[in-house]
Amino acid sequence: MNATAxxxxxxxxxxxxxxxxxxxxIFTAFPFYWMFITTFKSTLDLVDTQNNPYVFNQPPTLENxxxxxxxxxxxxxxxNTALVGILVVIITLLLAVPAGxxxxxxxxxxxxQLAVAxxxxxxxxxxxxxxxxxxxxxxxxxxDTLWSLVLVYPSFTVPFCTWLMMGFFKAVPPDIxxxxxxxxxxxxxxxxxxxxxxxxxxxxxxxxxxxxLVMQEFIYALTFITSSSQYTVSVGVPTFxxxxxxxxxxxxxxxxxxxxxxxxxxxNFFLDRFVAGFTVGAIK
Amino acid sequence: xxxxxxRVTTPLARSHRAHLADNDGALGSWLxxxxxxxxxxxxxxxxxxxxxYSVSDAxxxxxxVRFVGLQNFERIMQSNTFWRSxxxxxxxxxxxxxxxVVLAKTLAMALYKDFRGKWIVRLLILLPWVAPIxxxxxxxxxxxxxxxxxxxxxxxxxxxxxANTWPIWLGQPNLAMVSIVLVDVWRLLPLATVIILAxxxxxxxxxxxxxxxxxxxxxxxxFQINIPLxxxxxxxxxxxxxxxxxxxxxxxxxxxxGGPFDTTQVLASLxxxxxxxxxxxxxxxxxSLFLFPLLVAVVIxxxxxxxxxxxx
Numbered sequence: 001m002n003a004t005a006x007x008x009x010x011x012x013x014x015x016x017x018x019x020x021x022x023x024x025x026i027f028t029a030f031p032f033y034w035m036f037i038t039t040f041k042s043t044l045d046l047v048d049t050q051n052n053p054y055v056f057n058q059p060p061t062l063e064n065x066x067x068x069x070x071x072x073x074x075x076x077x078x079x080n081t082a083l084v085g086i087l088v089v090i091i092t093l094l095l096a097v098p099a100g101x102x103x104x105x106x107x108x109x110x111x112x113q114l115a116v117a118x119x120x121x122x123x124x125x126x127x128x129x130x131x132x133x134x135x136x137x138x139x140x141x142x143x144d145t146l147w148s149l150v151l152v153y154p155s156f157t158v159p160f161c162t163w164l165m166m167g168f169f170k171a172v173p174p175d176i177x178x179x180x181x182x183x184x185x186x187x188x189x190x191x192x193x194x195x196x197x198x199x200x201x202x203x204x205x206x207x208x209x210x211x212x213l214v215m216q217e218f219i220y221a222l223t224f225i226t227s228s229s230q231y232t233v234s235v236g237v238p239t240f241x242x243x244x245x246x247x248x249x250x251x252x253x254x255x256x257x258x259x260x261x262x263x264x265x266x267x268n269f270f271l272d273r274f275v276a277g278f279t280v281g282a283i284k
Numbered sequence: 285x286x287x288x289x290x291r292v293t294t295p296l297a298r299s300h301r302a303h304l305a306d307n308d309g310a311l312g313s314w315l316x317x318x319x320x321x322x323x324x325x326x327x328x329x330x331x332x333x334x335x336x337y338s339v340s341d342a343x344x345x346x347x348x349v350r351f352v353g354l355q356n357f358e359r360i361m362q363s364n365t366f367w368r369s370x371x372x373x374x375x376x377x378x379x380x381x382x383x384x385v386v387l388a389k390t391l392a393m394a395l396y397k398d399f400r401g402k403w404i405v406r407l408l409i410l411l412p413w414v415a416p417i418x419x420x421x422x423x424x425x426x427x428x429x430x431x432x433x434x435x436x437x438x439x440x441x442x443x444x445x446x447a448n449t450w451p452i453w454l455g456q457p458n459l460a461m462v463s464i465v466l467v468d469v470w471r472l473l474p475l476a477t478v479i480i481l482a483x484x485x486x487x488x489x490x491x492x493x494x495x496x497x498x499x500x501x502x503x504x505x506x507f508q509i510n511i512p513l514x515x516x517x518x519x520x521x522x523x524x525x526x527x528x529x530x531x532x533x534x535x536x537x538x539x540x541x542g543g544p545f546d547t548t549q550v551l552a553s554l555x556x557x558x559x560x561x562x563x564x565x566x567x568x569x570x571x572s573l574f575l576f577p578l579l580v581a582v583v584i585x586x587x588x589x590x591x592x593x594x595x596x
Contacts, residue, residue, distance in 0.1 A: 017399070020391075021394055021395075021399075024387075024391050024394070025409060027473075028410075028412050028474065031420065031423035031470070032411055034423060034426065034434060047432070049432070052441075095322055098316070099315060099319035101315060102315035103316065105308075106311060106312025106315070107316065111312075114320075118319070121328075123579055124579070125527070125552075125579075126531075127532070127555060127575060128331065128334055128531070128576065129327070129334065131560075131565050131572060133330055134344075134559070134565070135337075135565065152326065154322060155323070187308060191315075215416050216417055218417065219533065219556070222537075222556075233419070234419060237418070237419060237422065238419075238421075238422055238537075242422065242425070249429075252422060252426070253423065253426065256419035256423055259419060260415030260419055260420065261415075263414055264407065264410065264411050264415060265407070268406070268414075271410065271478060272482075275482045
C-alpha cells in the first residue's frame with residue numbers, strides 16, 4: 001500500500017468515526033435540544049404547523065417558565081424532592097457506610113456472600129414491592145405524605161450504596177488503620193477518625209447517587225401520593241401537568257429540562273465509580 | 285486479624301466499651317446490623333407480603349384478608365389481557381435489549397479512541413440515563429405528538445412521507461410498540477455503553493499490539509479478540525438492561541398507558557393498573573410475581589459470571 005492511499009484510508013476512517021459519533025449524539029441528546037427550544041418558544045410559534053419547528057420563528061419568550069413557576073406547584077415539587085432527597089441521603093449514609101466497612105474488613109468469608117446477597121436485593125424491583133408497600137404505608141398512617149417516601153426510598157439506595165462503600169473501603173490500605181490502632185485508637189475509632197475521612201470521595205459518590213435515584217423514582221411516589229402539594233418532581237410533572245387534552249408543552253419541557261441538566265452534569269463527574277459498582281468485580 | 289487484636293489490647297486495661305470497639309467480630313456485626321435489619325423489614329418482608337397477597341382476597345378497602353388459594357392465578361390465566369401483556373413484555377425486552385447491545389458495543393468502540401471534545405460527547409451521550417426517566421419520556425411524548433410530531437415534520441419536509449400518510453406514533457398498535465422500544469433503547473444505551481467501555485479499557489494493550497503484529501484485520505480483531513474478551517462485561521450490561529426493561533412501567537405509563545387496546549400493556553403496568561387505580565391488591569400482586577422467575581434466572585447468571593471471573 002503506498003503512502004497516499006494510506007493517508008486517504010486514515011482520513012476516511014476518521015470521517016466515518018466522526019459521523020458515527022455524531023449520529024449517536026443526535027440520538028441521545030436531541031430530545032433535550034427539543035425540550036430546550038420548546039421551553040422558550042411562544043405558544044403561537046409552537047402551534048403553527050407552517051413554521052420550521054427547529055428554530056425560533058418568533059422571538060424567544062420566558063412566558064412558559066413564568067407559567068410554570070407561578071401558575072403551577074412546580075416550585076413546591078422541587079422543594080419536596082429536595083427535602084426527601086436530603087433525608088434519604090442521611091438515612092442511607094448512616095446505614096450503608098458502617099455496613100460497607102463491616103463487609104470490607106470485619107466479616108471474613110461469609111462477608112463476601114452476604115455482600116453479594118445485599119447487592120442482589122437491588123434487583124428486586126419496585127414493581128414487585130409497591131403493592132405490599134401501599135398497604136404497609138396505609139397501616140402506618142403515612143399515605144399521601146412525604147414521610148412514606150422517606151421510609152421506603154432507602155430500600156433501593158441502601159443495598160447499592162453498601163456495595164459501593166464496600167469497594168471504596170477495600171481500596172484503603174489496611175496498614176493505615178493498623179498504624180492508627182497502634183497509636184491507641186480502637187478499631188471503631190480508627191474507622192470513624194481515619195478511614196471515613198480517607199473515603200470522603202466515596203461518600204460524596206453515594207450522596208450523588210442517592211440524590212439521583214430519589215429524583216428518578218416514580219412508581220412509589222405515584223402509588224403513595226395523591227394530593228398535588230405532596231408530589232415530587234418526577235411524578236408531579238407527568239401526572240399533574242399532563243392532564244386532560246390541553247398540553248402546555250412549553251412549560252412541560254421547561255419542567256423536564258430544569259431538573260435534568262444539573263443532575264446530568266453532577267453525575268458525569270462520578271460516572272467511573274458508578275460503573276465499577278455495576279460491573280460486580282468482573283473487571284480487576 | 286487475631287494478631288492485631290492481641291497487639292492493641294495488651295497495653296492498657298480497657299473498659300468494656302472499648303473492648304467492644306476492638307473486637308472485630310462483634311463490631312462487624314454491630315456495624316452491619318442496621319442495614320441488614322432495614323433490608324429485611326423493607327425488602328424481604330414486603331416481598332413475602334406480596335406472595336401472601338397473591339393467594340388472598342386483599343383489596344384496598346378491606347382490612348380482613350382471607351386466604352383464597354390459587355383463585356387469583358386462575359383468574360389471571362383466563363384473562364386475554366394478561367397473556368397479551370406477557371407477550372408484550374417479552375417482545376419489548378428482547379427487541380430493545382438486542383438493539384442496545386449492538387448499538388452500545390459500536391458506540392463503546394467509537395468512544396474508546398481518543399479524540400477532541402470527548403468529555404462533552406460523553407456528557408451528551410449520558411444525558412438519557414441520568415435525567416429522571418419520567419421527564420425524559422415526556423420529552424418523547426412531545427416528539428411523538430399526533431399533530432406536532434417533529435419526526436413527521438422532518439419526514440414530510442424531506443419528502444420521505446407520502447402526501448396522505450401521517451403516522452400517529454402512539455396511537456397505532458405496531459408504531460406504539462416501536463415507540464416504546466425506541467425510548468427504552470434511548471434510555472438504556474448510555475448505561476450499557478459505559479459498562480462495555482470499562483470492559484474495553486481493561487483489555488491489556490499488549491494483546492492489541494500482538495494481534496496487529498500478526499496482521500489481524502479489523503473484523504478478525506473484532507470477532508476473535510475484542511468481543512470474546514469483553515463478553516463477560518457485555519453479558520453483565522445485558523443482564524442489567526433486561527432487569528430494568530422487564531420490570532419497568534414508567535415508559536409505558538407516560539407514553540401510552542398500555543394502549544391502544546392493550547397493545548403496549550406490559551406486566552409491570554398491568555400490575556399497577558390492577559393493583560392501585562383498580563384497587564385489587566391481590567390480583568395486582570399475583571401479576572407482579574410473574575416478573576420474579578426471570579429475575580431469579582438473571583441473578584443466577586450474574587453469580588455464575590462473578591464466580592467464573594473470580595477464579596480466572
